[in-house]
Amino acid sequence: MLNGKNFWMKVDDEPQRLGFYTTRFVEAPNSDQARQHALRLVREDPKLAGMVLNESSDPPMLSVGEIEEVESFEEFESVPPGFTFYPDESEV
Secondary structure, eight states, X not given: OEEEEEXXXXXXXXXEEEEEEEOOOOXXXXXXXXXXXXXXXXXXXXXXXXXXXXXXXXXXXXXXXXXXXXXXXXXXTTOOOOOEEEEOOOOO
């Protein structure tokens, strides 16, 4: 489970600072590599990249909140990755 903060995006044609939660399923030999791979998948997501309005002086933040090992991806294969957005009112 990953958490994004300070993501400036247009909502109803108005820029707003949003946060989000998202889950990514990755295969990796250890939790550090799983963390790196999941972060890369979200950073490279073309849908997300196309919506971000941040200036370079005010970058968005992305972190891994939880890693859980699963035996198989079978039950998750039909779930497309998505984002659950929320208003980000935290001080950056």
